[in-house]
Amino acid sequence: MSEILKCTGLTKKYGSLVALNNLDLSVNKGQIIGLLGPNGSGKTTLIKLIAGLLKQNSGELTVNGEKIGINTKKIVSYLPERTYIPDWMRVVDIIRMFENFYEDFNLEKVKTMLDNLGIKFNQRIKAMSKGTKEKLQLILVMSREAQLYLLDEPIAGVDPAARDYILRTIITNYNPEAAVIISTHLIQDIETVLDDVIMIQNGNLKIHKTVDEIREESGKSVDELFREVFRC
Amino acid sequence: MLGKLFKTEFKASGRLYLPLFIGVIFFAVVERIMLELETSVSNESLVLNILFGVITVIFVLIIISVCVSGQFISIYRFYKSVFTDEGYLTNTLPVKSSSIIISKLLVGVLYTVFSYLVLMVSGFIMVAGHLLTNALNGLRITFGIENTQISLLDFVLSSIINLRLTITLVAVLIIASLFFNILMFYVAFAIGNMANRKKVLLSIIIYIGIVNVLSFISAGVAVFVDWLTWDNVLMVNVINITLAIILAVIVVIGLVCFFVTNKIIKSKLNLE
Numbered sequence: 001m002s003e004i005l006k007c008t009g010l011t012k013k014y015g016s017l018v019a020l021n022n023l024d025l026s027v028n029k030g031q032i033i034g035l036l037g038p039n040g041s042g043k044t045t046l047i048k049l050i051a052g053l054l055k056q057n058s059g060e061l062t063v064n065g066e067k068i069g070i071n072t073k074k075i076v077s078y079l080p081e082r083t084y085i086p087d088w089m090r091v092v093d094i095i096r097m098f099e100n101f102y103e104d105f106n107l108e109k110v111k112t113m114l115d116n117l118g119i120k121f122n123q124r125i126k127a128m129s130k131g132t133k134e135k136l137q138l139i140l141v142m143s144r145e146a147q148l149y150l151l152d153e154p155i156a157g158v159d160p161a162a163r164d165y166i167l168r169t170i171i172t173n174y175n176p177e178a179a180v181i182i183s184t185h186l187i188q189d190i191e192t193v194l195d196d197v198i199m200i201q202n203g204n205l206k207i208h209k210t211v212d213e214i215r216e217e218s219g220k221s222v223d224e225l226f227r228e229v230f231r232c
Numbered sequence: 233m234l235g236k237l238f239k240t241e242f243k244a245s246g247r248l249y250l251p252l253f254i255g256v257i258f259f260a261v262v263e264r265i266m267l268e269l270e271t272s273v274s275n276e277s278l279v280l281n282i283l284f285g286v287i288t289v290i291f292v293l294i295i296i297s298v299c300v301s302g303q304f305i306s307i308y309r310f311y312k313s314v315f316t317d318e319g320y321l322t323n324t325l326p327v328k329s330s331s332i333i334i335s336k337l338l339v340g341v342l343y344t345v346f347s348y349l350v351l352m353v354s355g356f357i358m359v360a361g362h363l364l365t366n367a368l369n370g371l372r373i374t375f376g377i378e379n380t381q382i383s384l385l386d387f388v389l390s391s392i393i394n395l396r397l398t399i400t401l402v403a404v405l406i407i408a409s410l411f412f413n414i415l416m417f418y419v420a421f422a423i424g425n426m427a428n429r430k431k432v433l434l435s436i437i438i439y440i441g442i443v444n445v446l447s448f449i450s451a452g453v454a455v456f457v458d459w460l461t462w463d464n465v466l467m468v469n470v471i472n473i474t475l476a477i478i479l480a481v482i483v484v485i486g487l488v489c490f491f492v493t494n495k496i497i498k499s500k501l502n503l504e
Contacts, residue, residue, distance in 0.1 A: 048503075051324050055499045073326040084320040086313070088247060100236050101325050 003065075004029045004148050004179045005050065010059035012045050012203075019045040021203040022059070029147070030176040033196040034222065035183040038230045042203040043183045044081065047150045050181075051078040063148055074103070077146035081153045083133040087126045091119060091136065098140055110143040113169065117162070131158045138166055142173050149180040155189060167193055187223040197222050199229060233327045237335035241309065242342075248305045249343050252298050253350045259291040260354035267358070295351060302347040306340025307417040311432075315425045319503050329497040333418065333490065341410045398468060401475040408479060412486040416442050419489040422496040446485070453477050 005027035012020040020042045027033060037043050048054045049061055052068045063072040085094050091114070098105045114121070117135050125133065134157045141149065151170075155163045163186075170180060171193050181198075184190055197214060199207040206229060207214075211222060218225055266284045313322045314332065322332060417439060424435025457474045 053320070053323055053501055053503055055501075070326045070328065073324055076324075078320075078324050080320040082317040082320055084317050086244070086318055086321075088244070097240060100240070101233070101327070 002029055003027070004063065005181075006060070006062045006065075007046075008060040010046075010049070010061055011057050012042075012049060012054060013057050019203050020049070020056075020200075023200070023203070023205055025198065025205060025208065027148075027179050027181065027196075029179050031195045032170065032180045032182065032193055033198055034187070034190060034194040035181050035198050035200070036187060036222070036226055037200040037206070040202075041200045043200060044152055045203075046200070047078070047152050047181070047183060050148070051076060051080075051150055075147040076150060077141045077144040077148070078150045079138055079141040079152060079154055081156075083130065083137065085125050085133060085137065089125050090121075091123045091125070092121045094125070094136075094140065095121070098143070102144055104145040106143050106145055109173075110139060113139040113143065117165065131162065134158055135162055135166070138169070142169055145175070145178075147178050149178065151180065151182045153184055154182060155184060155186055163189060187226055188221075191222045194222065199226065201230065233325075234331045234335055237325075237327060237331055238338060241313075241335050241339040244313070245305060245309050245339050245343055248309075249301070249346065252294065252301055253346065255294045256291075256298055256350050256354045257357070259287065259294055260357040262287055263291050264357050264360075295354070298347050298351060302344035303340065303414055303417070306336065306343065306414050307421070309340070310336050310414075310418055311421050311435075314497060315421060315431070315503070317503075319501070323497070323501060323503070330490075330494050332497065333493055337411060337414055337418070340414045341407075344410055344414075395468065397472055398475065401472060401479065405475055405479050405482070408482050408486065412482045412489075415486050415489040415493070418493045422493040426496065426500055426502050428502070449481060449485075450478075453481065 003026055005025070007023050007025040010020055010023040010025070011018070023042075023046070035043050035046065045054065049056055050063060050068070050072075052073055055068075061068055063076060066072050089097075095107070095110055098110075099107060114136075117139070119132065119136055119139070125136075128136070134154075138151075138154055141151070149170075154170075155166055158166065167190060170182070182190055182194075191211070194211050196210050197207065198205070207225075209217075214220065214222055214225055220228070266280075266287055269280060310333075312318055313336070323329075325332075420439035420442060421432075421435045423438050424431045424433075427434050453474070457470065457477065
């Protein structure tokens with residue numbers, strides 16, 4: 001399997017606060033990875049660095065062998081924890097925008113998923129609930145034929161039924177040429193879809209193992225191991 | 233990609249500008265009808281007078297909104313789409329940060345020019361026909377040329393020929409100022425965004441700071457021009473030199489504002 005993401009000595013500071021400390025990490029294509037850690041551990045910072053929203057203080061960060069820039073943004077599909085679709089738009093406007101800017105955007109995929117979740121093309125974003133906006137964002141992000149998906153808390157704000165649909169969507173869109181990094185606190189919900197688990201604490205890499213290794217070595221589920229490692 | 237960004241921004245800004253533009257033209261037409269009515273119908277009509285007053289107030293308010301909104305909307309759009317939650321979408325698009333700034337800047341300048349054009353059209357609607365003739369006569373009297381052989385057009389044309397360098401400089405200066413004013417706000421918001429709280433307040437303080445620095449520079453230019461002014465230099469040349477220096481200062485500071493804004497968006501973006 002070829003490498004899609006590589007971090008070497010990656011460090012990010014906010015003033016005197018060290019958000020990521022000399023992080024070494026490698027992710028291969030064809031994997032679904034859970035990025036886990038307590039609040040403030042550096043998960044979102046890592047995702048933002050990969051998405052190109054932040055710049056590291058030191059260290060190397062590459063996606064598909066390239067430094068973060070326009071070329072990596074073309075192949076990274078990022079779902080932030082925020083709702084970012086402008087309120088004045090209709091669903092069709094944001095779809096056109098994605099179609100315009102991303103060559104890998106698959107219109108057929110988006111139509112099917114919108115239909116499945118009952119979201120109309122001419123629906124106004126302003127009139128949508130927070131949960132529906134989150135679903136729409138996930139649909140847009142997963143409708144790209146990207147090589148690296150970064151999903152920051154993709155299921156936190158939606159109802160359990162939609163949560164199942166979203167997880168099914170992630171698995172259905174599984175592509176051996178792509179990797180999916182999911183950051184979440186709802187470990188139990190996503191555990192079954194994960195191949196690998198990355199746990200970070202205070203910006204340091206704590207664990208990077210496959211789910212099978214965790215189960216075999218500790219005899220525990222990922223959720224149980226998380227509770228043990230990060231016990232307060 | 234610059235074209236796509238421009239198109240997206242043009243549409244996004246248009247929905248804010250268009251209602252104002254339509255409002256100005258609509259009320260200019262209504263105001264004109266009221267003016268015509270007032271001259272043809274008795275002045276004693278209280279209802280007509282009140283209605284005329286109310287419409288005039290609304291018209292003036294809309295004109296003020298258009299004047300202010302020209303650049304304000306552009307600055308609001310830049311802040312909202314780059315530094316708030318929408319920034320998560322804008323800044324992860326596969327485009328250069330400089331393209332984002334340029335597209336928003338061009339759209340901002342374009343709509344500011346549209347604002348002035350709409351105001352001119354509304355002014356024309358108000359004074360078209362016999363009112364325009366009256367206004368032109370007024371101008372002739374003001375310029376003291378009502379009894380001479382030359383028409384107002386000849387007067388304007390002769391001025392343009394005699395002062396073509398000055399007029400060109402003024403025209404370029406006006407266009408450069410449109411870009412410059414917006415860029416000053418962009419850089420203020422970019423620097424303000426680097427703070428962890430009270431970003432907008434800080435941005436405004438930074439903008440005021442930049443304006444103050446500019447005042448010092450302007451004073452410096454005035455002293456420099458005064459030092460340059462010799463007795464044997466024509467007044468028109470002094471004006472041209474002054475305009476050229478102001479233009480150079482505006483272009484240099486404008487470029488600095490652009491590059492600082494670009495650097496911050498590229499490397500120091502601080503989204504919540």
